[in-house]
Amino acid sequence: MSAYQLLVYVHIAAGAIALATFWTAAIARKGSPLHKAVGKIYLLAMLGILATSLPLAAVFLAKGRTVFGVFFAYLVVITGTAVWLSWRAIQRKRDRSAFFDTRYAWTAWFNIVSGLTVFAIGVAVDNPLLMGFCWIGVVTGIGMLRKRRNIPSAGNWWLTEHYGAMLGNGIATHVAFLGVGLRGVFGQLDPVWQLFPWFAPIAVAIAAGVYLDRRYGNQVRRAQRA
Numbered sequence: 128m129s130a131y132q133l134l135v136y137v138h139i140a141a142g143a144i145a146l147a148t149f150w151t152a153a154i155a156r157k158g159s160p161l162h163k164a165v166g167k168i169y170l171l172a173m174l175g176i177l178a179t180s181l182p183l184a185a186v187f188l189a190k191g192r193t194v195f196g197v198f199f200a201y202l203v204v205i206t207g208t209a210v211w212l213s214w215r216a217i218q219r220k221r222d223r224s225a226f227f228d229t230r231y232a233w234t235a236w237f238n239i240v241s242g243l244t245v246f247a248i249g250v251a252v253d254n255p256l257l258m259g260f261c262w263i264g265v266v267t268g269i270g271m272l273r274k275r276r277n278i279p280s281a282g283n284w285w286l287t288e289h290y291g292a293m294l295g296n297g298i299a300t301h302v303a304f305l306g307v308g309l310r311g312v313f314g315q316l317d318p319v320w321q322l323f324p325w326f327a328p329i330a331v332a333i334a335a336g337v338y339l340d341r342r343y344g345n346q347v348r349r350a351q352r353a
Contacts (some may be wrong), residue, residue, distance in 0.1 A: 131186060134179050138300060141175030153297075173296060177203055194252055197245065198260075202299070203349050204241045205264045208234055209295030220285035227275045235275070239268035249281045259326065266329060267295070274308070290339050294332040301328040 136247030148169035155162040180203045187196035211234070219226035251259025305328070 134182055134186075137184065138176060138179040141172045141179065142300070142303050145169055145176060146304055149297055149300050170210060170214055170298075172353075173206070173299075177207050177210065180206075182248035184232040194248060194254065194257070197248060198257055201241050201264065202302075205267060205295070207313060208238055208267060209292045209299060211292075213292035213296060216285045216288040216292060219285075223278055223284065226285070226288070227278050231271060232275055233259045235268040235271035237268070238264040238271070242266075242268070263266070263298075263329070287340070291336065294336055294339075298328045298332050301331075 148165050152165040152169055155165060180199065184196050184199040184203065187193075187199055191284055215226060240263040245257050245261035245264070249255070249259075249261060
């Protein structure tokens with residue numbers, strides 16, 4: 128077994144664990160011991176995915192698959208941001224200034240620049256996937272900068288940050304499963320339907336975000352107004 132094959136197998140194994148634990152944590156009662164324990168396993172699995180993704184991106188670039196290599200590296204950026212924020216929201220929930228610090232701002236700008244770079248490449252090679260998916264990084268970065276300018280002063284602000292980042296993680300997990308793991312299935316379909324596994328998880332995450340904002344976000348806003 129070559130080093131590359133081992134890297135791919137570890138990447139797939141980490142992805143399988145992430146997919147299983149994501150839904151276990153999602154179904155479990157929020158804040159329960161099961162939710163916390165499985166959530167930690169999920170984030171560790173995501174770290175495994177990120178750790179193997181960077182070498183894979185380097186391999187693609189070395190083989191001359193520049194567009195795919197750059198896009199793969201971009202996925203590491205937006206996924207790494209979601210993993211970092213979901214963990215950081217819990218660790219810094221009692222210190223707003225520590226959460227919205229300089230590193231938070233630099234991460235936001237890194238997402239924006241990465242997204243715009245992928246957009247430019249997508250336009251250059253006329254790739255609709257790159258031209259569409261790039262906006263996740265841009266929107267994420269802009270949203271982070273807006274939050275940093277208007278830091279919440281009360282309420283469980285960290286909760287909205289946590290579930291917002293976890294929705295981003297959910298997008299990454301399911302895009303990897305549907306868009307990469309099942310590319311042989313969707314690759315046989317019409318070009319428009321080939322984009323389905325990439326953008327369907329985004330639509331589901333947006334709907335879930337609206338529901339969670341109505342359930343939890345209003346509590347934060349009411350506390351801030353009070």
